[in-house]
Amino acid sequence: MTTQFHDTVLSDAALDQLFNEARTYNGWLDKPVSAPQIERIYDLMKMAPTSANMQPGRFVWVTSDEAKAKLKSCVMEGNADKVAAAPVTVLIAHDIDFHEQLPWLFPHTDAKSWFEGDEAGRTEGAFRNAALQGAYLMLAARSIGLDCGPMSGFDAAALEKAFFADSPRHKINFICSIGYGDPASIFERSPRPEFGRFNVVV
Numbered sequence: 001m002t003t004q005f006h007d008t009v010l011s012d013a014a015l016d017q018l019f020n021e022a023r024t025y026n027g028w029l030d031k032p033v034s035a036p037q038i039e040r041i042y043d044l045m046k047m048a049p050t051s052a053n054m055q056p057g058r059f060v061w062v063t064s065d066e067a068k069a070k071l072k073s074c075v076m077e078g079n080a081d082k083v084a085a086a087p088v089t090v091l092i093a094h095d096i097d098f099h100e101q102l103p104w105l106f107p108h109t110d111a112k113s114w115f116e117g118d119e120a121g122r123t124e125g126a127f128r129n130a131a132l133q134g135a136y137l138m139l140a141a142r143s144i145g146l147d148c149g150p151m152s153g154f155d156a157a158a159l160e161k162a163f164f165a166d167s168p169r170h171k172i173n174f175i176c177s178i179g180y181g182d183p184a185s186i187f188e189r190s191p192r193p194e195f196g197r198f199n200v201v202v
């Protein structure tokens with residue numbers, strides 16, 4: 001039996017923490033993120049859905065000064081100080097050959113065979129699902145009291161050379177700093193569209 005929560009709505013405080021008050025941070029308080037917190041984020045994130053449970057995300061958590069310096073040289077100028085100052089920046093990549101893992105990740109059917117010989121389909125599926133995993137990761141981080149600063153301003157080829165030279169089938173998706181956000185580092189909230197603007201119910 002699995003627990004269901006059909007009668008449960010998260011508290012306003014929880015929704016504020018995850019969505020309404022959560023912001024994208026550019027600067028960080030001088031407060032570390034621990035290894036158990038990093039594992040907790042992953043352990044929450046991995047429970048959220050991916051297609052055929054493919055779990056294509058591959059994650060490099062940049063925490064050391066050496067790795068931060070390497071990362072700094074791969075990002076756009078405006079992001080350089082942000083990744084240098086963040087306690088952690090996670091590189092969210094996806095494995096184009098995720099299908100090799102499907103025999104144990106999706107054991108009730110031969111899902112590996114769906115993707116064999118279809119690199120274009122795997123690339124599309126890996127990108128879509130790892131981007132989802134990156135979004136889940138941000139919500140997981142927020143759910144344990146941390147803040148996020150996602151970024152796509154980097155040189156993908158340089159970043160892959162610096163961090164994925166030994167795994168050339170891993171392609172960078174986006175990167176995300178994580179820590180305790182410095183409220184002095186954010187701009188005013190940008191407008192969000194009202195429901196009617198970008199939604200139709202048919």
Ligand SMILES: Cc1cc2nc3c(=O)[nH]c(=O)nc-3n(C[C@H](O)[C@H](O)[C@H](O)COP(=O)(O)O)c2cc1C
Pocket residue numbers: 022023024025078079150151152153154174186189190
């Ligand atoms: C995938 C992604 C890539 C982003 N890339 C950058 C970036 O390279 N540099 C940057 O300063 N902000 C970047 N942002 C931050 C967005 O501008 C920010 O999340 C958005 O304006 C919402 O801000 P808010 O959460 O504070 O409302 C990125 C956000 C996402 C989700």
